[in-house]
Amino acid sequence: MGGETPELSAQERAGKAFPVSWDQFHRDCRALTWRLNEVGPFHAVIAITRGGLVPAAIVARELGVRVIDTVCIASYDHTKQGDLQVLKGISDAAMKLGGGTGKGLLIVDDLVDTGKTGKLVREMLPDAHFATVYAKPKGRPLVDTFITEVSQDTWIFFPWDTALSYLPPLRDGAA
Numbered sequence: 001m002g003g004e005t006p007e008l009s010a011q012e013r014a015g016k017a018f019p020v021s022w023d024q025f026h027r028d029c030r031a032l033t034w035r036l037n038e039v040g041p042f043h044a045v046i047a048i049t050r051g052g053l054v055p056a057a058i059v060a061r062e063l064g065v066r067v068i069d070t071v072c073i074a075s076y077d078h079t080k081q082g083d084l085q086v087l088k089g090i091s092d093a094a095m096k097l098g099g100g101t102g103k104g105l106l107i108v109d110d111l112v113d114t115g116k117t118g119k120l121v122r123e124m125l126p127d128a129h130f131a132t133v134y135a136k137p138k139g140r141p142l143v144d145t146f147i148t149e150v151s152q153d154t155w156i157f158f159p160w161d162t163a164l165s166y167l168p169p170l171r172d173g174a175a
């Protein structure tokens with residue numbers, strides 16, 4: 001493979017890192033719920049797995065919603081985006097609650113980046129409300145409610161993907 005430039009992952013292209021702690025994530029999910037409380041009530045929460053599972057649990061708890069379904073979509077293999085794969089669709093029971101179009105349903109994901117994942121789910125449930133905790137500019141128009149916008153060249157590190165580790169002092173060359 002000599003001489004070939006290796007393809008950059010989405011994370012490498014993103015450049016800037018935005019690490020989020022559990023505390024911060026919990027606070028941001030609660031802030032999201034404050035906004036959603038004005039929009040509901042919702043019959044059910046639909047979590048886009050896997051990243052949507054944690055915010056969906058927190059939001060559903062705060063809103064008092066006990067029906068939670070999943071739509072299972074994979075696109076990024078760690079940080080490289082490939083074709084979207086729907087591994088599991090929305091259940092018939094949740095579809096029925098949303099009258100076939102998603103009316104009164106709340107879709108939750110951790111973030112929108114390019115918007116490809118969100119677009120696909122919106123097509124499945126055109127009348128549902130779509131909420132994410134974080135949004136990048138490309139995906140932002142797809143989202144009805146979000147809390148924090150980060151630039152397109154930022155990579156968000158979630159607490160379930162990270163651990164506390166030693167950081168060398170700045171003067172020793174740490175970024």
Ligand SMILES: O=P(O)(O)OC[C@H]1O[C@H](OP(=O)(O)OP(=O)(O)O)[C@H](O)[C@@H]1O
Pocket residue numbers: 048049050051052073074075076077078081109110111112113114115116117118139
């Ligand atoms: O707006 P997009 O460019 O489509 O990217 C956003 C999606 O990417 C991540 O999921 P990922 O596919 O990495 O799967 P995961 O939730 O299982 O980590 C994230 O949780 C969103 O669902």
Ligand SMILES: Nc1nc2[nH]cnc2c(=O)[nH]1
Pocket residue numbers: 076111112113154155156157158161
């Ligand atoms: N963890 C994480 N996953 C993503 N998938 C698409 N964009 C991102 C991001 O910024 N962070």
Ligand SMILES: [Mg+2]
Pocket residue numbers: 048049050051052109117
């Ligand atoms: Mg995801």
